[in-house]
Amino acid sequence: MNYVIIGNSVATAGCIEAIRNVDKENLITIISDEPYRMYSRPLISYYLAKKVTEDRMYIRDEDYYEKNNVKAILGKRATKIDFTNKIVFLDDNSQVNYDKLLIATGGKPFIPPTKGFELKNVFTFIKFDDVKAIDNSLFEGAKAVVIGAGLSGLKAAEALSKRGCSVKVVELANRILGSILDIEASSIVQKELEKHGIEFLLENSVSEIIGNEKVEKVKLKNGQELDCDIVVFAIGVVPNIDFLKDTELKINRGIVVNEKMETNIKDVFAAGDCAEGYDMVFEQQRVIPIWPNAYNQGETAGYNMAGMDKTFTQGFPMNSIGFYDVHMITAGIVVPTSDDIEVLKKFDIEKNTYRKIYIKNGNVLGYMFINSFDRAGMITNMIKEKINIEAIKDRLLEDDFGYLDLPKEFRYEKLLGGAKK
Amino acid sequence: MTKRIFPKEEYCLGCHLCEVYCTVAHSKNKKDIIKVYKDKKNKPTPRILIEEKQGNYVTFALQCRHCDAAPCTKACITGAMKKLENGTVICDEEKCVGCWSCILVCPHGAIRRGENKKVASKCDLCIELGEPACVKNCPNEALEIKEI
Numbered sequence: 001m002n003y004v005i006i007g008n009s010v011a012t013a014g015c016i017e018a019i020r021n022v023d024k025e026n027l028i029t030i031i032s033d034e035p036y037r038m039y040s041r042p043l044i045s046y047y048l049a050k051k052v053t054e055d056r057m058y059i060r061d062e063d064y065y066e067k068n069n070v071k072a073i074l075g076k077r078a079t080k081i082d083f084t085n086k087i088v089f090l091d092d093n094s095q096v097n098y099d100k101l102l103i104a105t106g107g108k109p110f111i112p113p114t115k116g117f118e119l120k121n122v123f124t125f126i127k128f129d130d131v132k133a134i135d136n137s138l139f140e141g142a143k144a145v146v147i148g149a150g151l152s153g154l155k156a157a158e159a160l161s162k163r164g165c166s167v168k169v170v171e172l173a174n175r176i177l178g179s180i181l182d183i184e185a186s187s188i189v190q191k192e193l194e195k196h197g198i199e200f201l202l203e204n205s206v207s208e209i210i211g212n213e214k215v216e217k218v219k220l221k222n223g224q225e226l227d228c229d230i231v232v233f234a235i236g237v238v239p240n241i242d243f244l245k246d247t248e249l250k251i252n253r254g255i256v257v258n259e260k261m262e263t264n265i266k267d268v269f270a271a272g273d274c275a276e277g278y279d280m281v282f283e284q285q286r287v288i289p290i291w292p293n294a295y296n297q298g299e300t301a302g303y304n305m306a307g308m309d310k311t312f313t314q315g316f317p318m319n320s321i322g323f324y325d326v327h328m329i330t331a332g333i334v335v336p337t338s339d340d341i342e343v344l345k346k347f348d349i350e351k352n353t354y355r356k357i358y359i360k361n362g363n364v365l366g367y368m369f370i371n372s373f374d375r376a377g378m379i380t381n382m383i384k385e386k387i388n389i390e391a392i393k394d395r396l397l398e399d400d401f402g403y404l405d406l407p408k409e410f411r412y413e414k415l416l417g418g419a420k421k
Numbered sequence: 422m423t424k425r426i427f428p429k430e431e432y433c434l435g436c437h438l439c440e441v442y443c444t445v446a447h448s449k450n451k452k453d454i455i456k457v458y459k460d461k462k463n464k465p466t467p468r469i470l471i472e473e474k475q476g477n478y479v480t481f482a483l484q485c486r487h488c489d490a491a492p493c494t495k496a497c498i499t500g501a502m503k504k505l506e507n508g509t510v511i512c513d514e515e516k517c518v519g520c521w522s523c524i525l526v527c528p529h530g531a532i533r534r535g536e537n538k539k540v541a542s543k544c545d546l547c548i549e550l551g552e553p554a555c556v557k558n559c560p561n562e563a564l565e566i567k568e569i
Contacts, residue, residue, distance in 0.1 A: 014495065040498050040499055040500070042498040042520070043498060043499060043518070046518055051518065052499075052518060056499070056515075056516055058500070059497075059498070059499060059500035060500055291496060291498055291522065292492070292495055292496035292522070292525075292526055295495040295496070296495060299495070318525055318526070319525070320520055320521045320522045320524065320525040321520070322519075322520070322521070327521060329521065329524065329525050331525070373521070373524060373525075374524065374530065374533070374534070375524070375527075375530025376524055376525055376530075377492075377523075377524055377525055377526050377527035377528055377529070377530055377532075378527075378528060378529065378530045380525060380526055380528070381528035384528075400474070402470075402472050402530060403472055403481075403483065403529075403530075404472045404473070404474050404477055404479060414528075414529070415427070415428065415483065415486075415529075416427055
């Protein structure tokens with residue numbers, strides 16, 4: 001058996017670890033176009049803010065590949081797959097044969113065609129090399145424009161601001177963090193960022209980047225021009241699967257997988273931000289570009305590649321993220337998708353905390369907690385396990401929600417489960 | 422051979438001594454309780470959670486369950502949260518950046534933000550001491566460690 005994984009992030013970690021739980025012998029080969037060992041993309045903003053040094057960027061120990069009998073082909077890009085003869089072709093004209101293949105190529109930045117994108121000091125914000133390049137061009141007092149007020153755009157804005165830049169964020173929508181927050185919650189976060197000098201230009205977009213070799217200003221849709229030394233594109237992420245288009249592999253928005261992470265081609269699996277799996281909250285196939293989801297999908301693929309029979313049916317979006325002194329945890333739906341969804345809400349202006357929960361038929365469908373999230377995982381688990389919360393729903397809004405709010409039998413089962421009697 | 426600590430709520434007095442012993446066990450001055458909070462730089466946090474509510478006579482102490490397929494280790498964006506070969510889940514506090522992805526996924530709500538709220542603070546079964554201080558020192562034997 002010859003396992004091959006294209007990609008080298010957390011879905012790959014999940015896959016390697018699952019395979020090694022079952023099969024200690026057969027070689028695993030991983031292929032990545034980046035030259036680094038397994039590092040954390042969410043940490044790039046921490047690296048830019050100088051909160052994390054290079055040696056802390058790696059998510060697994062230095063001897064991880066060796067210990068797991070993994071052959072790592074780093075710095076080479078997979079360019080083509082021959083699914084009939086089971087061969088992956090690389091950009092140096094070499095080939096890798098596989099018996100079982102996982103495609104875990106992650107995401108790539110979405111960039112709308114923008115005049116001036118090729119100018120110097122225009123960056124994207126996804127890879128380690130992106131922040132290294134930004135780091136090299138930074139200087140105290142630099143004027144930065146961040147395009148996109150999503151999770152990565154705002155992390156970029158925060159880091160640039162911490163590095164002494166004056167930062168303006170341009171966002172097409174009428175609010176920041178539209179994918180995880182409602183209007184009320186996003187205004188709490190926006191105020192916090194503004195308190196630290198970050199400016200927002202909402203319902204606007206960049207129509208052109210202007211400069212002579214190097215970026216000098218950006219022109220906005222409304223005609224306004226902003227002087228700037230650095231532009232960071234962080235509009236969004238799309239599956240990194242261009243090299244697979246026009247093949248027999250079934251692709252919708254991402255590579256379509258079933259609950260075993262199998263694609264439509266035998267012995268080919270996909271996981272992570274390049275895959276489109278089932279979302280149990282939205283009840284549809286979706287790309288869920290979220291770290292824990294990628295691990296779980298990669299792990300499921302790994303078990304199945306190694307001959308086990310495992311499924312993953314509990315995917316849904318979830319996030320934990322903070323900016324300065326405001327931290328939020330969200331999961332599931334954040335804006336009601338139908339009229340029969342009940343909304344529970346508690347906004348404590350004095351403590352600057354906000355808790356909001358969506359419920360349907362006695363099940364939690366989603367929640368949004370800001371600055372009050374200490375045992376949030378209990379609620380995430382209620383979504384995952386579809387636990388009926390009708391009897392305790394008002395307690396879910398309390399900061400000190402815990403096991404004592406649950407029926408005794410449930411508490412016993414959860415806490416004492418697994419005990420040798 | 423995973424070990425877990427189990428609370429027996431029928432014996433728990435709610436005395437909070439487990440918190441005290443846990444704090445001391447995770448301080449730099451394990452032998453001298455008086456110095457524990459005087460070292461302001463390394464002020465430790467109890468890694469145990471006492472559940473008690475007004476008007477409710479039940480109390481018990483809860484720690485990390487060291488889950489088999491620990492969700493925190495899968496959600497951790499730094500690799501700080503990891504499962505050791507003996508089944509114990511530990512947090513490498515040097516690596517943790519306090520993103521609280523572990524809090525997002527821990528089904529028991531058993532991971533706490535540390536004293537300075539910068540890194541996750543969780544039960545490590547007193548790895549340095551060999552036996553959990555909370556179990557050893559509970560005056561009413563309301564905590565028990567078992568292999569499962």
